[in-house]
Amino acid sequence: MKLAGFETVLFFGALWLLCPSGAQSAEVTTASKPNILFIISDDLNDWIGPMKGHPQTKTPNLDKLAARGMTFLNNQCPTPLCNPSRAAFMSGLRPSTTGIYSNQQTWMPHIPHGLCINDYIRTVGYKSLGAGKIYHYRDYRPEEWDQVVFHTDDTLPRQKANRKPGPFGYREFTEGAPQNPFEEQRAESKLVDAQSVAWCIDRLADTTDPFFMVCGIHRPHIPWDVPIKYFDQFPPESIQLPEVLLTDLDDLPPQGKNFAVQGSKNSYHEKILKMGLWKDRVRAYLANVSYVDARVGDLLDALAKSPHRDNTIIVFVGDHGWHLGEKQHWSKVTLWN
Numbered sequence: 001m002k003l004a005g006f007e008t009v010l011f012f013g014a015l016w017l018l019c020p021s022g023a024q025s026a027e028v029t030t031a032s033k034p035n036i037l038f039i040i041s042d043d044l045n046d047w048i049g050p051m052k053g054h055p056q057t058k059t060p061n062l063d064k065l066a067a068r069g070m071t072f073l074n075n076q077c078p079t080p081l082c083n084p085s086r087a088a089f090m091s092g093l094r095p096s097t098t099g100i101y102s103n104q105q106t107w108m109p110h111i112p113h114g115l116c117i118n119d120y121i122r123t124v125g126y127k128s129l130g131a132g133k134i135y136h137y138r139d140y141r142p143e144e145w146d147q148v149v150f151h152t153d154d155t156l157p158r159q160k161a162n163r164k165p166g167p168f169g170y171r172e173f174t175e176g177a178p179q180n181p182f183e184e185q186r187a188e189s190k191l192v193d194a195q196s197v198a199w200c201i202d203r204l205a206d207t208t209d210p211f212f213m214v215c216g217i218h219r220p221h222i223p224w225d226v227p228i229k230y231f232d233q234f235p236p237e238s239i240q241l242p243e244v245l246l247t248d249l250d251d252l253p254p255q256g257k258n259f260a261v262q263g264s265k266n267s268y269h270e271k272i273l274k275m276g277l278w279k280d281r282v283r284a285y286l287a288n289v290s291y292v293d294a295r296v297g298d299l300l301d302a303l304a305k306s307p308h309r310d311n312t313i314i315v316f317v318g319d320h321g322w323h324l325g326e327k328q329h330w331s332k333v334t335l336w337n
Contacts, residue, residue: 035313039296084105086319087110107139119141131151132196215299233290239282278325
């Protein structure tokens, strides 16, 4: 369906698109191939306007994108961890097929050349372009792209965030928004996501061939150190916390309860409560989601001004979710929605 000048589709959770393991799509073998702009956000849960996961979230650009297309509200990630999830939706192969279950594994030896969408799609006449975190950081095969860049991760000037976090980022749970707003505002263009988006915008201007372009946005992955203007949208005293049912595990059998307690009461929630940082960290996550939305807006605005505006499908996807106290759990690696 074509609306508002260009075709849009909003996905969230997990994705198999033009999967080479099945029959070739007739749509990509026709003479007039639609371009595909594929945007991936890291550690994004359902706290976006179209999914209504948090009443205070502010995502005007994703809201507009969803209004033009389709939102999948019951889409499940292949596995709730970066590397195996991305390897799955880029290849169309489940972790149970590839054996890729952890971030410590390198996916390339387990998935043959020509199978992942960025490589396969070149066989039907597309130029394959990518920037940012697409697979797990630097784990990708450059020869399977026509152009691909990965910018080194970053932090803002004199931000408290520790660049060597503990497991699942507990040491990142430092209090407050970034300081030095003028310096950080000036430095926003140097953040890794701004660099990735700028690279993609340049390609929109200079690419004439049909393209499959992936923009990997690192936030809202920690460190939650985006410029202070994104924090200012969420006054600390106004923050609404996720609902938690303290008796939630009472109806589980012993083995399930042990698994859930090991995953949920992993001390992070208790420590955050003792430190009085729960509202502070919910605020930081909301600020980072707003930052992601702004970068998506940059891409959409550039596309609308480009020669490709009338022949581009937009796909937006998160690799998996992130808990902020729900089920008394922080971070990811659970099977809960």
